[in-house]
Amino acid sequence: MKLTSLAVALGTTAALLSAAPAAQAGAAPRTLHAAPHGSGSACSLGHPCSLQDARDAARTVRGRDVRVELADGTYTMNGPLELGPADSGRDGHTVTWAAAPGAEPVLSGGRALTGWAGNPDGTWTAEAPENITPRQLFVDGVRAVRARGDSCPAAVCDATQEGMTGARATGIAHWARPTDAEAVIRVRWRAYHCRITGVSGDVMTFAQPCWANSASGTDRTGPAWDTTTVDSPRYSEVSFFENARELLDEPGEFVWDSGARTVTYLPRAGENMRRARTVTPVTENLLTLDGVHDVRVTGIGFAYAAYRQPSTDDGYAGTQAGLTLTGATGPADHAGRHYTKPAAALTVRGGRRVVVDHAAFTRLGGAGVVFEHGTQDSTLARSRFTDLSSGAAYIGDTEPLPTAELTGARNTVSHNTIRRTGVEYTDSVGIWAGYEAETVIDHNTLDDLPYSGISVGWGWNQPEARNSALRDNRITDNRITDVMRVAYDQHDGGAVYTQGAQPGTVISGNYINRSAYGNTERDGNGIYLDEQSSHIAVTRNVITRVGYKWVSNWADYGVDNHATGNWTDTAAPALAGTGSTMTGNRTGLDLLPAEALQVASAAGAGGRGDVEQLRPDLARTATVTQSSTDGTATAARATDGDTTTDTRTLAEPGAWWQADLGTVRRVGQIEVWNNSSMTTADFDVRLATQADFSDATTVHVTGRALRPTVLTTDTEARFVRIELTGTGRVALSHVLVHP
Template sequence: MSALNSWRRSVLLAAIAATCAASGETAYAAGDAPAGDGHGPHQRSTWNVAPDGRGQSCMRWRPCRLETAREQVRAAAPAMTRDLRVELAGGRYELSSTFVLGAADSGRNGHDVVYAAAPGAEPVLTGGREVRGWRLVDPARRIWRAAVGRLDTRQLYADDVRLRRAVHVPGLPGDVRRTATGLHTTSAEPRTWAAPTDVEMVWRARGAGAFEWVEARCRVTGMSADAAGTGTDVSIAQPCLDNAVGIYASNVAGGGEVLGAPSWSENSSTFLADDTRPARWAIERTAAGNAMHYRARPGEDPRRRRFVAATGETLVRIGGTVAEPAHDIVVRGLRFSESTWLGPDTGMGFPNLFANAYAIRPDALSPETYRGEAFPPGALELDKTHDVRVEGNRFERLGAIGVRIQSTSRATVDGNVLRDLSAGGVLIGRLGPDLEGEVEDNVISNNAIDGVGAEYGASPGVFLNVPRRTTLRNNFISNTGYSGVTMRGSWNGSGTTEGNRYVDNYVANVLRRASDGGGIYTVYPQGTSWDNGLLVAGNVVRDMRPGALGFGLYNDIGSDYSTSRDNVSYNFLIAGGGCAQPYLNEIRSTGNWLRGRLPGVPDVWWVCDGPVTNVEVDNHSLDAADPAADCAARPACAAIVANAGLQAGYEDRLTGTYSFDDVPTFEDVNADSFDVDSVHAGLDFGWGQWIAAYGTPGYATTSHARFATADAGPRTIAPVRGVVLSSLVLEGSGTYTISDGTSTRSGTLRGPGRPVRVQTGFRTTGAKVSLTFSDGQQVVVDDLRVSR
């Protein structure tokens, strides 16, 4: 090498070394190996990875793969003298298997191992795979087909919007009765369904012979003509059928249910013939390969859209063993998206038991078989860990639970966004059938949880299952299939619940699909004394689906040692109280601001037939005509509202795009309309303001907000504090006017099938927006975007 080139190389390496010193990196010449074991006075502290990373350098200018960085950090961790960071560059990390961090990947010597987004980057950990090759196979019905090989999934997204599977309502036509192997119907129609063994049947609530608070799912395994040749015998997967029959017949909350005709059926291309539900899909599984069918909207060409199918169940798992747990690990600033869960497609199915629990044996509710239940997976799982922090991540478009935590202590889940989830937002507790380890001293705070239960309708925003000393504070929970927060205490020898605190949370628009729940729901003993019982304080709980049975603050069976104080609860059937079956003891409800919607009953009402003893009730009543306005006019009540929800500095968790396609659809068997959510995470629509109508000819989807023919408005949208409504899409005829009281926009709509995006130009955060349309016109409102 010439002297000049040698000098240039020395200068370049010196400059690189100076830059790396500032960031904690170590500089190497091309081809050099990394600092393998981390020993020495200048221990390496940062590894850089990218979706297309390769090699062993793991430097910013030569990133490696995520797995490579994990192995190098694992080798360096025993001698670490400061935090070790793995920085993820932006882009999609398409995971082919679960990324696992175990005990050997833990922090040491008082320091953490951190997996975080690189500055300014948006890394996405995903199981998603793009679906291409759409062919039009039925022009009259606008049905397209794409071959997907061995890919199997339960979730499909178009341009990041969840698409619903094709459905048939009712679940079986004709007169239906249960048989030893499934169901019999007098109708021959089911024998015409394409791919019948891919069909899934869904039983919702007591009308179908299930509990009021569940949705059960079992797969069809066969269809054949009955002995007379006129009806149809339907075989149902086992043990799903026997488990569902067994648990719903048990004596709980009235019990004695007899599983009958399903509420609806899903996933056959035959169901795409329903013109009132376009933008639906089905997957057909064959030995030669799987195929997707999609019914397009009028004028839609799927080849011009980006379709992504979810694969993989758990994207990241952090865990060890009881003897050697994983610990001192931080996950920060990442996105988790497009996971699935294929469990309901197996013989086990999803015989929903309670919240996200499902039965794995028919006697799962008997006192001797607490371990007879299981739970869906999480996109991120913590299992046998301590001192793990999950901070500032986004969990979106997931096929099961967002974050699942078991056998863990001193974990923090803070400042995350969890949206558009098939099941629950956060599941934490002792989770059967494996009950190893305790769950204690964990904190769940400042998370925005929105759009929960898109597929499994009995999903709560947060499910706490026999935890100890868990703090749930300052979360914003909205738009949930079941309760906003579900807390199950000690039962059937499952462990001891004590010292839990749920404070300053904002919970809105719950019971979207299930019933017999509430804003904050508790069941079974919450402690063994007032000193270690449950405290529910400073929370706001409001709004539920009309027609559901719901309490704002709900103490169910045996919720001993529960204290509710200084909360606000309104727009529920009953503001507070619960079910005394077989009993309710040691309940305190004081200083709360309450108003239920059921006339003629007290704000706190105990139902069922059991005794209610040692109960203290002393609360304030809000005005029935407008409880929200009455609360705002009373300083003590208004202060609770102002303090509930996300703390200052977390407002950006409320920004983003809110499409009514993201709403958990309600496959209503009896009615053709339902109330769309009154509160999304970033927008407050006001109680009873927005109506979605099924079966409107010429309209794009079945879950947009629509106005009735003579209902011109005005309608109101109030951005949650700290954000503004920046734009929205309007589709229909006539004129519109939108105003935030300072600025006004008006215009003319283009007609059905020709949506218009309206940029508001609004700047005043939190300002209430009014929206008015010309009389006699029906308008679709969708794709509302919120910014700071």
């Protein structure tokens, strides 16, 4: 019988809220009342108390459930509300922290910035209070952007273990305060944010240990073959430098001046800085539950929590999925044991039977929720996450063989809505789970994310990942759309991503649409069984519009994986690895059948959802030719439904690939998919009813084709030709012609 996280969540909640033992069944719950400005110890509806006083009062209750109701309003947090073992439910009872009926309480780590003064150039400036270092700014609830410049290619900004060139070419050598600025670098799946500490001639140096931890040679990052450090061959550019007054040129940007202790902001159209509410996150953790059991948190909002580490000398040396390498020293480690999770608004450590539901996490400088240090039998359900600098939920830890007490097990993440997370730290994921056992990630909706959607497992191809605590996890019935967004330039991930051998793990019933769609490289996947992923069943998923493979494994050391009964619009090579199989999959579809539509519609947090139906492809039945052929890379490889096989012509003037549709048809849209190793660039797409193209309609594409480049044509044509405007090769992996 299928186990879903909904059943687990309901079962867990029912257990928490069940009646007390028979001898105490008649005891009514004790209700305590808290308010933003409550005081005293009465904790009554007429005389509410503070959160801390309510906690202390709840500790004295025996023999019944306790309910702490929070009145409407914003609770300004100077530090976290800390709940420990003494705040747990006792003798089969539950302690519930809940919104009062009709209330929307919000725990806030933000502080308002006031006293804005206008400047002649249209910017506005305010002083920041002592001990506040604004890293994020929200104006009337809308996130501002730290002032940023253009990218700087490696030929100019050459990164080494010691620092980087390019100070003169970028103008940084002449900035008033270059040591307030940071370099933001993205290399494959990693992201780095390191502050400049000095400029000498053309050379910049950066905060330590941030830079050392971002470069090669530490022997503390894994795996050993990794080539994604800032000084590696994979490094191609600084994505941008940020936080300099000289870069403040776009409405909605701001800059922090640490010397003057001021924030300067360039308003967007319609913003009135005399009346606007401007908030910066200050308090890092808002609620911590450490060693608690039988506690429920429901209906509470969390906003404006900070994440301080990136502004320190540790900076943000990203390793994967929003975890970072910190500290100047540490043990040699290629399995990621000693990486640091992002700060979260709500953290559960070593919890048992904890439920967080109907919560809202928004406008955060870090992550939403962390369950760690052996949290078990706990649930995160029916909550909303939006506009977070890092990921939404981090479940579990990075130790592959923890003790039973410290093993994350039987946790549930279900029916949550996650949108626009990873805004600042673009290597983070929506939901991350480390070395977890029997964890269920079910019926969540994830949308508009810069990198992977759901990531389960850890350890790469290290010995620790081959025989760890990982087992029996379920990633089921999730809706994952518009992830691995091309604009953020993070690569080598997937809508669902796994690592490590995890016997009994199932990935089923998920709807994945637009993962790395429009990518520049051939590495964005639907379901990615990476790095020793083994013993995983991939069943009945609907996977459409992905930038590379619908199901992928990186190498053949992942064994005993089985993909069965899935639906997809593309094709992929068979899974490598001993004992792995692909059976009964419907691939290369240009129309989703009714059963697939039903599965896709049922996925996600909101019940029946919309499904983006596929568009018929006229090219697959066309007669295809090309101007010449390089070896076996024939024209038909662009219509075989497999985006991993390529056409290729010889290098010649005006090289072309062509499809004859057989008759004049309405052509509404064309998708041109690149061959990433030999990309077609600067070409015309020509559509004509005549074979000599005497009546051709031409659309020119400047630069490289993407995966895909999508062109709206809306014309009548029989012949579709992709033709270079200069000398070179036409090299394509896929061409789709839609009516």
